[in-house]
Amino acid sequence: MAPVVSLKDLKKTFRLKRKQPGLRGSIRALIDADWQTVDAVKGISLELEEGEMLAFIGPNGAGKSTTIKMLTGILHPSSGEAQVLGYVPWKQRRALSYEIGSIFGQKPQLWYHLPPVDTFELFSHIYEMDPAVFQRRKGFLIEALGLADLLNTPVRKLSLGQRMRCEIAASLLHGPRILFLDEPTIGLDVVAKQSLRDAIRTLHDEENLTIFLTSHDAGDVESLCKRVIVINHGQVIFDDRTSALKRRFLRRKIVGVRFGQPIPDDFSVRNATLLKRGTWGVKLELDTHVRPVDDLIGALMQYAPVVDLTVEDPPMEEIIREIYLAEEAVTVEHDPDARPVPGGDV
Structure with a gap:
């Protein structure tokens, strides 16, 4: 079977403007600004099989989030190739969005003042879901994630752990084949982290869901993923089974x-x-x-x-x-x- 995610020498370079001190906001500052080139991703190559749970980890600034944004079509790479489920993400983003889900831990997608059930309803229309299919899918996710008591509570009144479970449900309503998770447990307490990990594992086992996870929490990596890739300064420095990582470095x-x-x-x-x-x-x-x-x-x-x-x-x-x-x-x-x-x- 062909891999569901394939990257070949993927690179992303940003040009940042560094202004001269003391001239902030002036026309002169724009003229005298220095342009700085930052290589966020320096030629990453990898493949991910269907149903695999991959931890993609590294320090702050290593290029993790940039890579996920390219794989979901948010960013265009500077060079290199990538395919996700046969799509080139930055060229076929609309078609790809029906096949993937994504969660960015610090960027909520639920409407803050509305209960989660309203966002679910809105998403069903965005993804053009058949009403009967939507009801079945919603029912399955409510049971799998334990959301029955949360559906009609405004998001602003939910705890962070409760909100993250609802975020996962919103990302999976349309039945994606791949779920991209960028720091999903950030800010959660120990109990909420374990609850979220259990929910992710359940959904993986039920639907053979492919998971692409980034996290700073070693517990996420140990409990969820069988394979781990470590990047540093935009390059892959380790690609092996999580058991090997535990044996050598945990x-x-x-x-x-x-x-x-x-x-x-x-x-x-x-x-x-x-x-x-x-x-x-x-x-x-x-x-x-x-x-x-x-x-x-x-x-x-x-x-x-x-x-x-x-x-x-x-x-x-x-x-x-x-x-x-x-x-x-x-x-x-x-x-x-x-x-x-x-x-x-x-």
């Missing part, structure tokens, strides 16, 4: 614990790096290949009553930096000289 965990009693002087931790220590708690960095998370948590809970405990991934920027260094033949290993907390042992 080994570190940040463990924060607050005890129900002050920490004694003889408290220490084996095989973990101390990041921060207070009277009642500590923050530790752990390499899971050296010591499993559940082993450390078990030891901490046996040592003293635990009031609060969190386990987090390091920031995505740090993970990407490690990948970038590894691609330049710099091996990133666990630090054998990790500094323990002085004293006893956990």
Whole structure:
């Protein structure tokens, strides 16, 4: 089968005007402005099969959103080729829009003062849906995403997590084959993130939906996608299974614990790096290949009553930096000289 998304040496260059200081807004400023060329995407090539769930990640400014905008026909590339479901996005944008859905986490498409059901109705007319087909589709999405209690509430009164579930429903009403997700969990709390991930996974399993995801949240990548592509400075630096990414670069965990009693002087931790220590708690960095998370948590809970405990991934920027260094033949290993907390042992 032919890939549903195909990119070949896709590039995008922007020309930005840099004005001289102190002349803002004047005709002279326009005359003296310097033009700066920025290469946002520097020749990306990839293929995506139908039903695949791809994480397309990178630091801010790496070219993720620019790539998605070219794939959805919003931007024209400077050079290169791309096809999405057999369409050239920037040439056949109208026809392609009936086959794809897109969600930009910081750019809502629901009408702010209207309930979601009104936006759904509007979209059914925009996509020229048969009324019977629209009702069936709406019913399926309401059940799959748990929207029954949200439909008639104005969007402005919904929580961010509730609104994002409604955004997904709006993007999928017309039955697209590919869903582009640009930072869908940004700003959500832990519970809302997991709820949204579960909903996306359910829809993928039900309809063999192809997912093209960008995110700064390692949890999104781990829980949703089997393949990950990392870009940096507009170029692909890693393309492999998510399991390989986890094995090589998602080994570190940040463990924060607050005890129900002050920490004694003889408290220490084996095989973990101390990041921060207070009277009642500590923050530790752990390499899971050296010591499993559940082993450390078990030891901490046996040592003293635990009031609060969190386990987090390091920031995505740090993970990407490690990948970038590894691609330049710099091996990133666990630090054998990790500094323990002085004293006893956990």
